[in-house]
Amino acid sequence: MSATIQTLEPAERPPTTMTSRLDGELLEVSMGPQHPSTHGVFRMNVALEGEIVRKLKPVFGYLHRNHEKIGENATYLSSMPYTDRLDYFCSMTNNWAYALSVEKLAGIEVPERAEYLRVILAELTRLQNHASLLGFLLSDMGAWGTPLMYAFRERENILDLFESLSGSRMMCDYMRFGGCRVDADDAWLGRAKKIVDLFPKFLDEFEELILQNEIVIARTQNVGKLSAELAINAGITGPMLRACGVNYDVRKVDGYGIYPRFKFRIPLGDHGDTYDRLMMRALEMHESVEILKQALAQIQPGPVVNPKVKLRAFRPPAGEAYGRIEGPKGELGFYLISDGGPNPYRYRVRPPSFINLTVLEDLCLGHTVADVMVILGSVDIVMGEVDR
Amino acid sequence: METLEQIKNRAELAARGTKIDIVVNPGPSQQSSLLIDNEHAVAVAQFLRDHPALRFDYCSNATGVDWLDRVIKKTIKVKTIVDGVEKEVDQTTEERIPGYLEAVYHLYSMKHKHGPLIIRMRTANRTDGARLPSLTPIWRSAELQEREIFDLYGIHFEGHPDLRRILMWDEFVDHPMRKDYREPDDYEWEPTPHDDVLEKAKQHYTPRPQLDGAENITASQ
Numbered sequence: 186m187s188a189t190i191q192t193l194e195p196a197e198r199p200p201t202t203m204t205s206r207l208d209g210e211l212l213e214v215s216m217g218p219q220h221p222s223t224h225g226v227f228r229m230n231v232a233l234e235g236e237i238v239r240k241l242k243p244v245f246g247y248l249h250r251n252h253e254k255i256g257e258n259a260t261y262l263s264s265m266p267y268t269d270r271l272d273y274f275c276s277m278t279n280n281w282a283y284a285l286s287v288e289k290l291a292g293i294e295v296p297e298r299a300e301y302l303r304v305i306l307a308e309l310t311r312l313q314n315h316a317s318l319l320g321f322l323l324s325d326m327g328a329w330g331t332p333l334m335y336a337f338r339e340r341e342n343i344l345d346l347f348e349s350l351s352g353s354r355m356m357c358d359y360m361r362f363g364g365c366r367v368d369a370d371d372a373w374l375g376r377a378k379k380i381v382d383l384f385p386k387f388l389d390e391f392e393e394l395i396l397q398n399e400i401v402i403a404r405t406q407n408v409g410k411l412s413a414e415l416a417i418n419a420g421i422t423g424p425m426l427r428a429c430g431v432n433y434d435v436r437k438v439d440g441y442g443i444y445p446r447f448k449f450r451i452p453l454g455d456h457g458d459t460y461d462r463l464m465m466r467a468l469e470m471h472e473s474v475e476i477l478k479q480a481l482a483q484i485q486p487g488p489v490v491n492p493k494v495k496l497r498a499f500r501p502p503a504g505e506a507y508g509r510i511e512g513p514k515g516e517l518g519f520y521l522i523s524d525g526g527p528n529p530y531r532y533r534v535r536p537p538s539f540i541n542l543t544v545l546e547d548l549c550l551g552h553t554v555a556d557v558m559v560i561l562g563s564v565d566i567v568m569g570e571v572d573r
Numbered sequence: 574m575e576t577l578e579q580i581k582n583r584a585e586l587a588a589r590g591t592k593i594d595i596v597v598n599p600g601p602s603q604q605s606s607l608l609i610d611n612e613h614a615v616a617v618a619q620f621l622r623d624h625p626a627l628r629f630d631y632c633s634n635a636t637g638v639d640w641l642d643r644v645i646k647k648t649i650k651v652k653t654i655v656d657g658v659e660k661e662v663d664q665t666t667e668e669r670i671p672g673y674l675e676a677v678y679h680l681y682s683m684k685h686k687h688g689p690l691i692i693r694m695r696t697a698n699r700t701d702g703a704r705l706p707s708l709t710p711i712w713r714s715a716e717l718q719e720r721e722i723f724d725l726y727g728i729h730f731e732g733h734p735d736l737r738r739i740l741m742w743d744e745f746v747d748h749p750m751r752k753d754y755r756e757p758d759d760y761e762w763e764p765t766p767h768d769d770v771l772e773k774a775k776q777h778y779t780p781r782p783q784l785d786g787a788e789n790i791t792a793s794q
Contacts, residue, residue: 245739245740246738246739246740246741246742249740249741251749251750253725253750254749254750289601289602290600290601290602291600291601292600292601292602415713417630417631417683418630418631418712418713418714419713419714419716420631420632420633420712420713420714420715421714422633431683433631433683433686438686501600502599502600502601503599503600504598504599504600504601504602505598505600505602505604506600506602506604507602507604507634507679507689507691509633516633518633518634518679520634520636520677520679522638523600530638531636531638533634533636535633535634535636535679539717539718540714540717540718542717543713543714543716543717544713572740
């Protein structure tokens with residue numbers, strides 16, 4: 186299949202302009218914003234020569250909800266539900282990133298059981314996010330939704346856990362500054378343990394069906410190769426960076442929360458292509474299961490809220506802080522400037538999906554239009570986070 | 574990671590003529606930052622990225638901040654002579670700081686796994702001097718983020734390869750994240766204006782008659 190497609194070497198590629206060349210015009214196609222496979226309202230203006238992509242310019246802003254301006258006009262606590270809606274698949278990790286930044290800003294301590302609950306919920310979020318991503322990518326490739334439903338079957342179990350704990354499946358609004366909103370009882374922990382114990386069986390079946398599928402292998406290997414130097418320079422984080430072989434995981438580097446207590450490995454890729462990015466997600470799911478097993482075994486009874494934190498009239502001292510976590514999509518950071526008042530002076534989200542799109546053009550040049558969807562799927566974007 | 578003073582000294586040696594200040598962060602997070610001047614910013618950034626001990630090769634976050642004109646009141650105790658008796662009196666000084674726009678960059682090192690180093694650049698003012706050098710040639714991750722700062726704050730980055738609006742649409746005017754931004758009151762894209770939106774809309778154009786009589790809805794006084 187790929188032997189008949191001619192891809193030009195970088196030196197031979199024509200200058201990237203949208204106007205015509207001597208031996209043929211470039212066809213401009215706007216992929217999106219209404220598109221079933223662009224992971225939300227996302228638009229790419231591609232200039233094609235036949236089927237080969239010669240230029241690609243992403244256009245975003247269709248889901249811009251001025252989250253940062255609202256953050257300046259709302260108090261610190263009332264911004265917490267807005268953070269659910271950033272990366273709407275992973276509301277628990279968004280909440281944690283924001284709570285961590287405010288805790289850094291105000292110097293708040295978190296009790297131990299709350300830290301364990303945070304780790305458990307974050308790793309459950311990572312599991313359901315990576316499983317959904319593999320499912321969505323295969324739907325984009327044309328697998329008509331069956332792998333997605335396999336992933337969603339597991340995702341629904343995890344979302345049931347979130348719903349019984351926080352009251353909501355996706356927009357959980359669960360973390361507070363100095364802990365968690367509500368405690369988890371032993372019955373909930375028992376259910377979580379059961380789900381975690383059954384997860385490896387699902388992972389083995391899922392990987393065998395998806396990652397050893399010859400169509401997936403043919404469509405994703407050597408497609409969208411990203412070099413490590415470009416990835417580091419372009420600020421790529423998360424599984425996309427580790428697929429290029431760069432060992433940088435904020436859980437290990439910063440050691441935030443109680444992550445240093447858990448033994449887990451960081452999978453790294455060799456080639457930096459799309460197949461490696463898929464493998465990263467699958468391997469990270471295995472490591473998340475390991476962390477979950479340890480956390481569920483080690484968790485002890487205790488308080489989940491820091492009683493010294495005022496919830497209502499919360500005024501952190503003047504100053505600024507940047508707090509970051511390893512979200513499922515990459516490094517999610519919040520930069521807050523406080524002027525001593527109840528509202529932040531500056532509230533900034535560092536969105537991993539937005540910055541991971543910096544290299545989209547570089548990855549797609551020289552590949553076919555069909556590969557663009559596969560590459561975009563492997564970048565793992567959620568428009569709520571890209572546009573805020 | 575070395576202390577801020579050490580990094581400042583090294584950078585001042587490497588990029589001759591540059592002047593770097595340390596902006597102390599008063600809060601508990603202890604993340605103080607370096608204020609670098611605009612002419613030598615690219616040289617300083619290159620030094621920070623390439624020096625083997627520092628190797629800040631990963632620019633994690635680039636953000637803009639808007640500071641309006643501020644008056645900072647400082648109260649200090651001064652010994653003065655009042656009615657022939659030497660007393661300590663509170664003396665309040667007012668310092669006027671003109672407004673500026675700021676770009677803040679958070680740098681980490683993936684090689685040495687240290688960070689964050691926070692650098693700031695300030696514009697001359699908020700009107701015609703809102704220009705800063707672009708650090709995109711040094712860190713490509715600043716490309717989309719500087720576009721966003723340009724879009725939402727109006728800082729023009731010189732040297733940026735493709736500076737145009739990113740989150741707002743291309744024909745949008747003004748910069749929404751500024752503190753003195755006032756939203757326009759002609760909602761030409763509002764399909765069914767009513768209440769006070771309709772009042773504002775009527776100043777600009779006559780709204781077309783709606784099938785459901787929405788234009789008859791007036792705001793209750």
